[in-house]
Amino acid sequence: MKPDRRHYFLQTERIGFSIWGPEDLALAKSLWGDPAVTRFLCAGGIFRDEDIAQRLGEEICREQEHQVQYWPIFELSTEELIGCCGLRPGAAREYELGFHLRPNFWGQGYGREAAGAVVRHAFTALGAQRLSAGHHPGNKASQKLLCSLGFTSIGDRLYPPTGLRHPTYELHPPAESGGRAGKAVRIAEVGRRTPALLVQLLELWEGAVRATHLFLSDEEIDAIRQIVPQALASVPRLIVAESEEGRALGFMGLDGQKLEMLFVSRRERGKGVGKKLLRYGMEHHSLSELTVNEQNPSAKAFYEHMGFHVYQRTEKDEQGNPYPLLYLKLD
Numbered sequence: 001m002k003p004d005r006r007h008y009f010l011q012t013e014r015i016g017f018s019i020w021g022p023e024d025l026a027l028a029k030s031l032w033g034d035p036a037v038t039r040f041l042c043a044g045g046i047f048r049d050e051d052i053a054q055r056l057g058e059e060i061c062r063e064q065e066h067q068v069q070y071w072p073i074f075e076l077s078t079e080e081l082i083g084c085c086g087l088r089p090g091a092a093r094e095y096e097l098g099f100h101l102r103p104n105f106w107g108q109g110y111g112r113e114a115a116g117a118v119v120r121h122a123f124t125a126l127g128a129q130r131l132s133a134g135h136h137p138g139n140k141a142s143q144k145l146l147c148s149l150g151f152t153s154i155g156d157r158l159y160p161p162t163g164l165r166h167p168t169y170e171l172h173p174p175a176e177s178g179g180r181a182g183k184a185v186r187i188a189e190v191g192r193r194t195p196a197l198l199v200q201l202l203e204l205w206e207g208a209v210r211a212t213h214l215f216l217s218d219e220e221i222d223a224i225r226q227i228v229p230q231a232l233a234s235v236p237r238l239i240v241a242e243s244e245e246g247r248a249l250g251f252m253g254l255d256g257q258k259l260e261m262l263f264v265s266r267r268e269r270g271k272g273v274g275k276k277l278l279r280y281g282m283e284h285h286s287l288s289e290l291t292v293n294e295q296n297p298s299a300k301a302f303y304e305h306m307g308f309h310v311y312q313r314t315e316k317d318e319q320g321n322p323y324p325l326l327y328l329k330l331d
Helices: 022-032 049-066 110-124 140-148 195-212 218-225 228-234 273-285 297-305
Strands: 015-017 070-075 081-089 094-101 130-134 152-159 164-171 186-189 237-242 248-255 258-264 289-293 308-314 325-330
Touching: 015 081, 015 110, 022 049, 022 070, 022 081, 049 081, 070 094, 070 110, 081 110, 094 110, 110 130, 110 140, 130 152, 140 164, 140 297, 152 195, 186 273, 195 218, 195 228, 195 248, 195 258, 237 273, 248 273, 258 273, 289 297, 297 308, 297 325
Parallel strands: 094 130, 258 289
Antiparallel strands: 015 070, 070 081, 081 094, 130 164, 152 164, 186 237, 237 248, 248 258, 289 325, 308 325
């Protein structure tokens, strides 16, 4: 359904963000009247006409009172309604992120593009200090999208419309200086790799992998976990990012100029820890090569942002598993 000369207050390469108004009931029905869209939104999985009208009214009121809503989003090239993506107000300078897409726009990157734009808008234009988000436990696509944006799990929360406990996540704004909101981060090259340190890094590794490597099953993660201590003990150069209190925030392993591993605590993602580690490797050890799983798009985007580019791809990982690897080198 096409809008009639809509005004877009925010745009990305493919998407225009508009604002719901009383005249948009037909548009709202084309979105929330589709059971494929609403199956994860309420206990019955279906919005009746009166439910849609009520939902539209709530969105309009939120915009009037708080200047946020789940804004309707449109494909710029066709002016077709993609769905909605936006914010709900929470505590002071806190918002909840949400997005609903029509099925014909699934699987094309629109959700991540829209949600990423809203995250940037929240942290810059609105001065948000914290974003939260959740999803139906059966909605794996939303889980992957949120983790790709840097959201980290904070447990499950009861969501009354479905009566279920929904996985819930949070995201804090990145520190402008690339640090941890003014807190010092110390980069240390590890000499003696004590059992206590290896245990700490193993726990950090597992939390990071469960937050980012969503293509791995629990059984696969458990199997890999058994060989991580040996990898940590044997990598030629082990470098740890530490807090002022000496707590490990992240670590990387180098073999010559190649990055063998880099993991950041899931509670420190988006705070510049990975960037500090990578820059240290580039500046002090001429780090210039690395590999990344193709199914980990947030990692690929991070390395590309840091100046690396893909020059090779394999269908399987180095252990022969069916997980494509991307080989990157520094420009």
